[in-house]
Amino acid sequence: MLLRYRYRIYPTAPQRQSLARSFGCARVVYNDAVAARKHAHREGLPYPATTALSKALITDAKHTTERAWLSEVSAVVLQQALADADRAYKNFFASIKGKRAGSRIGPPRFKKRSNTQSIRFTRNARFAVLGNGRLHLPKIGNLKVAWSRDLPSAPSSVTIIKTPTGRYYASFVVLVDDGAELAEPIPDEDAETGIDLGLKSFAVLRGGKVIDSPKFFRKLERKLKKAQRALSRKTKGSANRAKARIKVAKIHEKIKHTRADWVDKQVHRIVAENQGIYVEDLHVKGLAKSRMSKSTADAAFGMFLTRLESKAARTGRTFVRVDRYFPSTRSCSACGALTGPKGLKGLKVRTWVCECGAEHDRDANAEINIRREGKRLVAAGQADT
Numbered sequence: 259m260l261l262r263y264r265y266r267i268y269p270t271a272p273q274r275q276s277l278a279r280s281f282g283c284a285r286v287v288y289n290d291a292v293a294a295r296k297h298a299h300r301e302g303l304p305y306p307a308t309t310a311l312s313k314a315l316i317t318d319a320k321h322t323t324e325r326a327w328l329s330e331v332s333a334v335v336l337q338q339a340l341a342d343a344d345r346a347y348k349n350f351f352a353s354i355k356g357k358r359a360g361s362r363i364g365p366p367r368f369k370k371r372s373n374t375q376s377i378r379f380t381r382n383a384r385f386a387v388l389g390n391g392r393l394h395l396p397k398i399g400n401l402k403v404a405w406s407r408d409l410p411s412a413p414s415s416v417t418i419i420k421t422p423t424g425r426y427y428a429s430f431v432v433l434v435d436d437g438a439e440l441a442e443p444i445p446d447e448d449a450e451t452g453i454d455l456g457l458k459s460f461a462v463l464r465g466g467k468v469i470d471s472p473k474f475f476r477k478l479e480r481k482l483k484k485a486q487r488a489l490s491r492k493t494k495g496s497a498n499r500a501k502a503r504i505k506v507a508k509i510h511e512k513i514k515h516t517r518a519d520w521v522d523k524q525v526h527r528i529v530a531e532n533q534g535i536y537v538e539d540l541h542v543k544g545l546a547k548s549r550m551s552k553s554t555a556d557a558a559f560g561m562f563l564t565r566l567e568s569k570a571a572r573t574g575r576t577f578v579r580v581d582r583y584f585p586s587t588r589s590c591s592a593c594g595a596l597t598g599p600k601g602l603k604g605l606k607v608r609t610w611v612c613e614c615g616a617e618h619d620r621d622a623n624a625e626i627n628i629r630r631e632g633k634r635l636v637a638a639g640q641a642d643t
């Protein structure tokens with residue numbers, strides 16, 4: 259399977275200049291491709307193929323005075339920018355046709371200098387990790403990398419990223435042996451858990467074990483709001499506005515990293531303790547809207563499920579998504595009757611008593627139902643694992 263390995267890099271001042279040139283050229287080629295396709299669409303012409311654009315926007319453009327500087331950067335970087343534009347359009351078309359998971363996406367937009375910048379080098383570009391630990395990039399130089407962990411094998415590509423706060427990263431794509439992370443199976447039959455996601459707490463596991471939403475989510479959110487308000491008060495084009503914008507971007511980055519760290523910790527623990535993991539296939543967006551609007555925790559749900567599924571697959575755990583229309587909250591886990599809380603009003607009900615006399619904690623009951631349904635699906639050979 260393909261995995262990404264990301265490291266902070268520290269380019270020197272001249273290297274930063276070369277990178278800026280490459281970012282700029284890649285952005286221009288990307289934007290030219292988007293412009294060409296917008297134009298074709300307006301004129302009722304067929305979708306311009308990447309090969310045709312490659313000739314017009316790279317090969318031929320290098321011979322014009324306006325675009326001659328494109329020859330100063332690696333050709334692979336420019337080709338990859340075209341590939342990115344093509345992929346953005348393919349995603350957009352798939353989204354219109356309803357063939358893409360997630361919410362509808364709009365047509366590709368022009369890239370701006372102030373956004374995150376990136377360029378990609380494939381093997382053709384002859385990038386290399388040198389014996390001294392430096393990363394060699396053609397037409398840029400040998401960059402210093404903070405190797406926070408080892409690359410498991412030779413990478414097939416590397417993307418160089420510059421964040422709006424001025425940090426640089428190298429993100430390698432590495433083919434990893436599918437068995438590389440396999441964990442010892444846990445023979446204990448009880449080493450299984452359902453996961454009921456997010457209402458009062460982040461998640462409830464077997465035995466009513468609660469994973470709380472970390473406090474720093476809210477704290478960082480408040481900080482972000484404050485910085486955003488400060489930004490909105492600054493005069494357009496002023497130096498103070500630029501400073502305030504960087505401050506907002508820094509908090510966004512901090513939120514992203516803190517959230518990823520926290521999610522990884524939870525995933526790691528659940529996979530270490532359970533052979534079978536059963537989750538409700540939540541419509542995460544709907545959940546976010548109705549329950550905890552705009553909270554940082556929302557974004558964590560999607561990330562949590564994605565990383566849990568992938569970690570479970572890599573380590574050889576059973577991971578099953580239970581249909582999201584399965585009435586995990588409403589069913590009584592003792593008798594099966596649909597006597598539990600329902601609807602928006604039911605969101606506040608924490609405990610309830612079924613007609614059969616069983617007393618339930620809402621989330622603990624849901625976890626039992628999810629786990630049972632997940633096991634049933636596995637036994638019936640219907641689990642999509």
Ligand SMILES: [Zn+2]
Nearest residue numbers: 590593612614
């Ligand atoms: Zn009952």
